[in-house]
Amino acid sequence: MILKWFDERLEIKKFKDKYLTKTFPTHPSFLLGEIALFSFITLIITGIFLGFLYEPSSKMVSLFGAMVPSAYASVVRIDLLPMGMLIRGIHHWSAMIMIAAILAHLMRIYFTSSYRKPREINWLIGLGLWSVTMLAAFTGYLLPFSNFSVTATSIAYYITKSVPWIGDWISRLLFAGDFPSSGTVPRFFFMHVMLIPILLLGLIGLHIVILVKQKHTEPLSNKNKKEAEGGRRLIGIPIWPEQGVISVSFFFFLLFLVVLIATYIPLNPIETYGPPSPGTPVMRPDWYFLIVYGFLKLVPGDLSFSILGGKITPETIGGIIFPTLTILVFALIPFLDRRKDPQNYIENPLRRPFMTSFGIGGGVFLCMLVVAGYIDVLHIVPATMTIYIIIASLAAWSISYTLLRLYNKK
Numbered sequence: 001m002i003l004k005w006f007d008e009r010l011e012i013k014k015f016k017d018k019y020l021t022k023t024f025p026t027h028p029s030f031l032l033g034e035i036a037l038f039s040f041i042t043l044i045i046t047g048i049f050l051g052f053l054y055e056p057s058s059k060m061v062s063l064f065g066a067m068v069p070s071a072y073a074s075v076v077r078i079d080l081l082p083m084g085m086l087i088r089g090i091h092h093w094s095a096m097i098m099i100a101a102i103l104a105h106l107m108r109i110y111f112t113s114s115y116r117k118p119r120e121i122n123w124l125i126g127l128g129l130w131s132v133t134m135l136a137a138f139t140g141y142l143l144p145f146s147n148f149s150v151t152a153t154s155i156a157y158y159i160t161k162s163v164p165w166i167g168d169w170i171s172r173l174l175f176a177g178d179f180p181s182s183g184t185v186p187r188f189f190f191m192h193v194m195l196i197p198i199l200l201l202g203l204i205g206l207h208i209v210i211l212v213k214q215k216h217t218e219p220l221s222n223k224n225k226k227e228a229e230g231g232r233r234l235i236g237i238p239i240w241p242e243q244g245v246i247s248v249s250f251f252f253f254l255l256f257l258v259v260l261i262a263t264y265i266p267l268n269p270i271e272t273y274g275p276p277s278p279g280t281p282v283m284r285p286d287w288y289f290l291i292v293y294g295f296l297k298l299v300p301g302d303l304s305f306s307i308l309g310g311k312i313t314p315e316t317i318g319g320i321i322f323p324t325l326t327i328l329v330f331a332l333i334p335f336l337d338r339r340k341d342p343q344n345y346i347e348n349p350l351r352r353p354f355m356t357s358f359g360i361g362g363g364v365f366l367c368m369l370v371v372a373g374y375i376d377v378l379h380i381v382p383a384t385m386t387i388y389i390i391i392a393s394l395a396a397w398s399i400s401y402t403l404l405r406l407y408n409k410k
């Protein structure tokens, strides 16, 4: 009755017949994109809860007799609420899972060559999604306005200022003047809860629309199946109700897991670092920023020069040039490794010695940069670490290439 009422006005049945009967592949690796999507939904739901309680201001207020920034005080109060700390924990762990899922999803696409024609545009949109998600994490860092947040964000402030020619302008735009200024917290809050989620929603929407239009790549094992020969390229289950029920159940399973993690691995109470103070805490960023942090540790501190009046500093090299080049290499992949015909089936990574070994070598390089983030603890000097990184990456590349060539000769 209610459905009929809506159908007469919105033609739901027509929409259902056109889109919800489409086929979804059943291969489990196709769930990685969904994990990223579901974590994003959890982030929005928990973010709305936090948004009602958080105060985006660095104005000093009294908290238990001490004067602290009101953003900091509001997070202390959230932690004291029943379930407050748990919701903050779910928000934090969902962000971790989303970033890990994006990276795993990206690797799945890379190693199975699903980025090839006609999916180059979705590969580029995916890279945009990855970058904007990192921005979401970065802007979220500052919001509790603890000593940790302020120290971590000040590193990013100096990196932003180091952009040649326009660094001052960009840093004023992002940080609302010098950092920290009274405008910084409201500016970051606006980016974290409004600008970035809207961007993410738009990009995810575009990503999915293109995916529906182009259809998924199919598992190789489907190539010779009867249905495929009979003209239906996609083999799988309909989006509704079969895949819909699986996806909704999977969402709740993921939510259950993240609640479990947030319960048993709670966040450090915000008081661990305390409100901003002149003392700089010993800190390391979360794992997903360690690649850039590790690279920064390897760049010699006195490496500075000028190009056309723009100053290049160690911060420019580690924090701007290196991440930009990394994204550029990723962006070029579908245009260098291309083929004329559309790539409708995923490829077996074992049959692509060059690309697979390049991916393994590149992966080892990035993982070694994470290790470089710990050179102070490991007591390794930057020059030695740089040599280790080069040797490990080249060894991983050449060994995997040789083994794959031998495998393909069999």
Ligand code: HEM
Pocket (backbone or CB within 6 Å): 029, 030, 031, 032, 033, 034, 036, 037, 102, 105, 106, 109, 114, 115, 119, 122, 123, 124, 125, 126, 127, 129, 130, 133, 204, 207, 211, 215, 216, 217, 218
């Ligand atoms: C917020 C981040 C992202 C979300 C929510 C997301 C979501 C999805 C979903 C749900 C699918 C279909 C299921 C699957 O193939 O796993 C998909 C497919 C795809 N994604 Fe993503 N994705 C994200 C990031 C990325 C990134 C970082 C890349 C690569 C740089 C990428 C490139 C692609 C491509 C090329 C496809 C089509 C795959 C095929 O046809 O086999 N995505 N994405």
